[in-house]
Amino acid sequence: MKIDIIGKGNVGTHLATALKDAADVASVSSRTLEGLRKGSDIYLISVADDAIADVASQVATHIPSQAILAHTSGSTPLNAISGIHNLTGVFYPLQTFSKNVSLDYADIPFFIEGCDSHTHDILCEAARLVSPSVYSADSEKRRDLHVASVLSCNFVNHLWALASGYLSEKDLPFDALKPLIRETTRKIQTASPLDVQTGPAARHDLKTIEAHMERLNGKQELKEIYRLLTLSIIRTDDNRHNRNKI
Amino acid sequence: MKIDIIGKGNVGTHLATALKDAADVASVSSRTLEGLRKGSDIYLISVADDAIADVASQVATHIPSQAILAHTSGSTPLNAISGIHNLTGVFYPLQTFSKNVSLDYADIPFFIEGCDSHTHDILCEAARLVSPSVYSADSEKRRDLHVASVLSCNFVNHLWALASGYLSEKDLPFDALKPLIRETTRKIQTASPLDVQTGPAARHDLKTIEAHMERLNGKQELKEIYRLLTLSIIRTDDNRHNRNKI
Numbered sequence: 001m002k003i004d005i006i007g008k009g010n011v012g013t014h015l016a017t018a019l020k021d022a023a024d025v026a027s028v029s030s031r032t033l034e035g036l037r038k039g040s041d042i043y044l045i046s047v048a049d050d051a052i053a054d055v056a057s058q059v060a061t062h063i064p065s066q067a068i069l070a071h072t073s074g075s076t077p078l079n080a081i082s083g084i085h086n087l088t089g090v091f092y093p094l095q096t097f098s099k100n101v102s103l104d105y106a107d108i109p110f111f112i113e114g115c116d117s118h119t120h121d122i123l124c125e126a127a128r129l130v131s132p133s134v135y136s137a138d139s140e141k142r143r144d145l146h147v148a149s150v151l152s153c154n155f156v157n158h159l160w161a162l163a164s165g166y167l168s169e170k171d172l173p174f175d176a177l178k179p180l181i182r183e184t185t186r187k188i189q190t191a192s193p194l195d196v197q198t199g200p201a202a203r204h205d206l207k208t209i210e211a212h213m214e215r216l217n218g219k220q221e222l223k224e225i226y227r228l229l230t231l232s233i234i235r236t237d238d239n240r241h242n243r244n245k246i
Numbered sequence: 247m248k249i250d251i252i253g254k255g256n257v258g259t260h261l262a263t264a265l266k267d268a269a270d271v272a273s274v275s276s277r278t279l280e281g282l283r284k285g286s287d288i289y290l291i292s293v294a295d296d297a298i299a300d301v302a303s304q305v306a307t308h309i310p311s312q313a314i315l316a317h318t319s320g321s322t323p324l325n326a327i328s329g330i331h332n333l334t335g336v337f338y339p340l341q342t343f344s345k346n347v348s349l350d351y352a353d354i355p356f357f358i359e360g361c362d363s364h365t366h367d368i369l370c371e372a373a374r375l376v377s378p379s380v381y382s383a384d385s386e387k388r389r390d391l392h393v394a395s396v397l398s399c400n401f402v403n404h405l406w407a408l409a410s411g412y413l414s415e416k417d418l419p420f421d422a423l424k425p426l427i428r429e430t431t432r433k434i435q436t437a438s439p440l441d442v443q444t445g446p447a448a449r450h451d452l453k454t455i456e457a458h459m460e461r462l463n464g465k466q467e468l469k470e471i472y473r474l475l476t477l478s479i480i481r482t483d484d485n486r487h488n489r490n491k492i
Contacts, residue, residue: 010444049446050453075446075454094422096429098442103432107425135422144416145423147458147472148409152423153430154445155475156402161439161482163394170390176340176381177391177398178435179353183342184399185431186349189424193407196344198256199400200295200321207296208321212393221478226393228474229401232467236407 001126002040006030006059010097011072012046018105022129030055036062042126044091045071045081056081068119074146077139078113089114089123092142093130096153105130111137111145162222194240201233247372248286252276252305256343257318258292264351268375276301282308288372290337291317291327302327314365320392323385324359335360335369338388339376342399351376357383357391408468440486447479 005016006028016027028035030047036059043063047055052071060069063085070089071081082088090113095103110127112134114120120136127134137145160181164174187196200208209230216223251262252274262273274281276293282305289309293301298317306315309331316335317327328334336359341349356373358380360366366382373380383391406427410420433442446454455476462469 048449049451075457095426096433096442096444098433098437098444101433101437101442103429107428109422109425133422133425141416141418143457143461144413144418146454147461148413148418148420148423149426150445150447150458150472151405151409151412153426154443154447154479155405155471156427157430157434157439157443158447158475158479158482159397159401159405160434161443162478163397164439165482166397167390167394170387172387172390172394174394174438176355176379177394179355179379180341180395180399181402181431181434182353183349184403185427187342187344187347188403188406188427191344191347192420193403193410196342196347197400197403197407198342198344199396201396201400201404203294205295208392211321211389212396215389215393221481225401225474225478226396228471229404232408232471233400233404235467236404236411 001042001129002026002037003042003044003126004028004035004037004040005044005046006033006036006055007044007046009046009048010099011093012044013099014095014097014103014105015044015046015072015093017102018108018130019126023126033058033062038062039064040067042068042070042091042122045069049073049076052076053080053084056084060085068114068122070123074111074142074149077143078115079139082115087115087119089119090139090142091123091127092137092145094145094149096149096157107131107133109133109135111135111142113138113142162225166219166222194236197233197237199233201230202237204234204237247288247375248272248283249288249290249372250274250281250283250286251290251292252279252282252301253290253292255292255294256345257339258290259345260341260343260349260351261290261292261318261339263348264354264376265372269372279304279308284308285310286313288314288316288337288368291315295319295322298322299326299330302330306331314360314368316369320357320388320395323389324361325385328361333361333365335365336385336388337369337373338383338391340391340395342395342403353377353379355379355381357381357388359384359388408471412465412468440482443479443483445479447476448483450480450483
């Protein structure tokens with residue numbers, strides 16, 4: 001399979017690496033289209049969401065009509081590019097990619113959408129070159145997965161960044177939290193996060209919560225995050241207990 | 247070493263399991279004190295924070311003066327019990343414990359405080375029966391570690407609970423997020439979370455952020471959490487760039 005990947009950001013770079021052993025891959029600059037080949041099977045657009053339509057339009061003028069043009073965005077619908085070329089789709093890898101951080105590509109779930117079943121099937125075939133976890137998802141489902149990903153990955157990482165910054169100011173090592181973080185992740189591989197919630201909020205330990213809030217005086221944003229998530233845990237817990245009583 | 251652990255909640259149960267192969271351990275009911283022995287070396291109080299002083303007071307009437315009385319709370323100061331017995335301390339395991347979830351105890355960092363160096367040393371010795379990661383921390387440092395733990399563990403798990411609930415309503419599997427979650431955790435074992443932040447907020451992708459916020463219409467609390475954490479990521483990113491420019 002000949003696959004051109006347009007875009008050399010985090011996603012494009014990693015997809016190229018993931019596919020290069022199993023397919024004939026070209027990495028193409030999204031600015032200049034340098035490296036774009038004429039007769040490839042699939043053209044993957046891996047650029048910022050608001051650049052997808054533009055870059056796709058430019059690429060479409062160079063490619064054969066039977067080639068597939070797909071983007072890799074979780075939150076952009078198929079219809080952003082479906083008017084640009086006759087065979088379009090979405091090839092969405094549900095993973096967090098950072099430059100210079102290698103990872104196990106075979107572990108990545110791919111969510112595929114195609115303008116028709118032929119396109120869908122070809123994109124699934126390409127995804128299966130990387131990973132056995134290949135699913136279908138339309139734009140709506142993909143948007144929902146992307147929202148959940150922002151919660152589960154981006155916001156989670158940010159909480160660790162906040163913790164790291166907080167400890168750094170107190171001359172305490174963030175390293176001390178790593179076993180805790182690993183265990184927090186490990187638990188939910190097999191248990192529902194709802195069943196393994198721990199901490200002062202889950203215990204309705206108002207005394208500790210107040211003491212923490214006081215410690216955060218002067219750190220308005222962090223205090224507000226603490227307050228909001230604490231309330232959310234308490235409400236989630238209350239809702240579960242009320243449901244169990246019914 | 248003879249160690250009595252008073253309290254059969256998450257922490258008490260796990261500490262008993264962690265210590266039982268290397269010490270002579272008794273698990274004691276915090277309500278009735280059934281099982282409490284007279285001549286132990288260390289008495290660990292593992293109960294809810296607001297019960298520590300009461301339970302410690304009751305235990306203290308039964309134990310020899312040379313025994314050590316310690317609690318295991320991250321957010322309760324030593325002085326909650328230091329007036330109750332002559333040798334007191336804190337034996338704080340920085341980990342998340344859930345019933346019926348086994349874990350690698352040797353990976354747990356312990357933070358020790360003692361009313362004097364003898365007490366401190368004995369408690370360190372007990373901790374080293376479980377794990378090589380044994381540190382000293384006074385009440386203030388421990389409070390800060392506990393705040394950071396709430397951010398890094400409790401709030402993180404809750405974000406996963408929110409994601410799980412959200413996907414469940416949309417008939418999408420939370421399992422699809424697990425590789426992402428594992429990778430999010432794996433990355434920060436070796437990189438700073440500040441350096442591997444990804445997602446729409448980190449990219450200042452306002453179009454995607456707006457689309458997500460719209461998707462969360464009708465889910466007021468979740469929308470507010472999304473908003474607050476998004477702003478926090480954007481501000482953190484801005485602060486870093488401004489620092490780099492100076």
